[in-house]
Amino acid sequence: MRTLRIGQLGCGIVGSAVLRVLDRNRSDIDERVGAPLEVAKIAVRNLGKERDIPEAHKALLTTDPHEVTSDPSIDIVVEVMGGIEPTRTLLLEAIGNGKHIVTANKELLASLGAELFDAAEGKGVDLYFEAAVAGGIPLIRPMKESLAGDRIRKVMGIVNGTTNFILTRMSEEGCSFAEALGEAERLGYTELDPTADIEGFDPAAKASILASIAFNTRVVAGDVYREGIADITAADIAFAKRLGYAVKLLAIAEEQDGEIAVRVHPAMIPLGHPLASVRENLNAVFVEGENVGELMFYGRGAGGPPTSVSVLGDVTTVARNIMSGGRGPGCTCYRSARIRPIDQMFAQYYILLNVADRPGVLATVASAFGANSVSIASVWQEGFGDQAQLVMITHRAQEKDLQATLHTLRELDAVTKVASVMRVEGGEA
Numbered sequence: 001m002r003t004l005r006i007g008q009l010g011c012g013i014v015g016s017a018v019l020r021v022l023d024r025n026r027s028d029i030d031e032r033v034g035a036p037l038e039v040a041k042i043a044v045r046n047l048g049k050e051r052d053i054p055e056a057h058k059a060l061l062t063t064d065p066h067e068v069t070s071d072p073s074i075d076i077v078v079e080v081m082g083g084i085e086p087t088r089t090l091l092l093e094a095i096g097n098g099k100h101i102v103t104a105n106k107e108l109l110a111s112l113g114a115e116l117f118d119a120a121e122g123k124g125v126d127l128y129f130e131a132a133v134a135g136g137i138p139l140i141r142p143m144k145e146s147l148a149g150d151r152i153r154k155v156m157g158i159v160n161g162t163t164n165f166i167l168t169r170m171s172e173e174g175c176s177f178a179e180a181l182g183e184a185e186r187l188g189y190t191e192l193d194p195t196a197d198i199e200g201f202d203p204a205a206k207a208s209i210l211a212s213i214a215f216n217t218r219v220v221a222g223d224v225y226r227e228g229i230a231d232i233t234a235a236d237i238a239f240a241k242r243l244g245y246a247v248k249l250l251a252i253a254e255e256q257d258g259e260i261a262v263r264v265h266p267a268m269i270p271l272g273h274p275l276a277s278v279r280e281n282l283n284a285v286f287v288e289g290e291n292v293g294e295l296m297f298y299g300r301g302a303g304g305p306p307t308s309v310s311v312l313g314d315v316t317t318v319a320r321n322i323m324s325g326g327r328g329p330g331c332t333c334y335r336s337a338r339i340r341p342i343d344q345m346f347a348q349y350y351i352l353l354n355v356a357d358r359p360g361v362l363a364t365v366a367s368a369f370g371a372n373s374v375s376i377a378s379v380w381q382e383g384f385g386d387q388a389q390l391v392m393i394t395h396r397a398q399e400k401d402l403q404a405t406l407h408t409l410r411e412l413d414a415v416t417k418v419a420s421v422m423r424v425e426g427g428e429a
């Protein structure tokens with residue numbers, strides 16, 4: 001019987017877990033594939049590093065990644081090394097040598113996915129990447145394959161565990177952003193440099209991959225409108241909670257008038273929405289299909305063991321494809337819909353205004369909304385005298401109209417401050 005050989009690029013958090021879980025579940029995985037799998041080589045940077053991997057695998061370590069990409073006996077290359085270069089060059093080399101690829105690399109796929117898919121198509125090899133979005137949560141294959149008969153309307157998710165942990169702590173303990181970030185750092189939930197999480201770059205990369213799959217259109221990370229959570233205050237969250245909302249950093253991709261609107265930003269969602277109850281560093285993605293209705297995928301979006309399950313699921317699928325002489329679906333971006341710029345996107349908004357407490361203020365404020373074609377869904381007053389505030393929630397409005405409204409509001413004598421503005425999701429369609 002043919003043995004299928006695996007070469008691995010990287011052996012860090014994910015890579016070492018892949019080796020441990022494969023070792024533990026090997027006999028079942030071999031049965032599921034119908035052929036034995038064997039790890040042939042593992043490329044790392046530093047041979048002297050302590051690694052929690054099966055003893056037998058330690059002899060397979062090399063610092064020369066070309067030993068993985070060029071070894072003619074290797075069938076599948078598992079890329080868990082991360083980064084853009086030299087990873088891109090190594091994967092193109094492996095594909096050029098006829099190897100099937102399983103990767104967890106969202107950064108690379110979100111910027112150069114098209115190049116890799118074209119190369120894989122040209123060589124007739126598989127390129128699978130379940131682990132690249134939301135770690136251990138099965139999402140790519142369900143969206144690409146199980147939902148292939150439906151039209152997806154919207155994908156909305158919490159796809160960054162670090163920021164969800166921070167927002168959970170701010171909401172449940174009332175602590176500041178800096179205190180919550182400090183706790184996330186102490187618990188090892190953050191990268192060395194937390195910017196990619198806090199500023200939303202990490203979820204934007206994931207949003208672009210999800211949007212590409214959901215709408216069959218190539219979306220790259222640079223297409224995604226992005227705002228992070230650094231400006232959210234505990235007071236914003238407490239106020240939102242009092243109004244019946246949770247504040248979450250959401251990655252959202254939806255079709256608006258035939259165009260693709262993709263964005264990552266903090267948003268208020270009703271406390272009854274399934275995403276509102278996603279706590280700590282967990283992830284969840286809510287998918288709305290025209291016929292299937294609402295689906296939610298929930299679980300661990302990071303960590304070695306959960307992510308290794310996604311990697312090994314891909315390895316198993318690719319190995320089965322090799323055994324049957326078939327291939328997976330490959331690139332599914334067969335459309336080229338326009339990516340909608342942020343100022344043309346539609347959303348609902350929450351606006352908190354500090355206002356003068358005198359007759360006629362509400363009418364003046366309301367007319368600023370009306371003059372800019374933004375319709376108000378609800379409005380109420382908080383406090384009185386110097387403390388008077390107006391809370392407005394709009395119907396779905398276009399971003400450019402909302403910005404024009406804010407500009408008008410800031411010019412009004414009646415408005416002393418636009419205290420807070422946030423998008424509201426999970427309400428109006």
Ligand SMILES: NC(=O)c1ccc[n+]([C@@H]2O[C@H](COP(=O)([O-])OP(=O)(O)OC[C@H]3O[C@@H](n4cnc5c(N)ncnc54)[C@H](OP(=O)(O)O)[C@@H]3O)[C@@H](O)[C@H]2O)c1
Pocket residue numbers: 009010011012013014015043044045046047049063065079080081082083086104105106107131132134135301302303304307
């Ligand atoms: N960590 C997660 O929870 C998670 C979840 C989903 C997806 N991912 C993705 O999975 C990938 C790996 O993440 P990770 O957290 O496992 O990273 P990591 O712990 O930093 O591991 C990276 C591994 O790659 C090796 N490496 C880096 N550059 C190399 C080079 N030029 N040549 C040879 N080896 C090299 C490192 O070698 P040394 O060990 O010698 O330093 C290390 O073993 C990334 O694309 C990440 O975005 C991670």
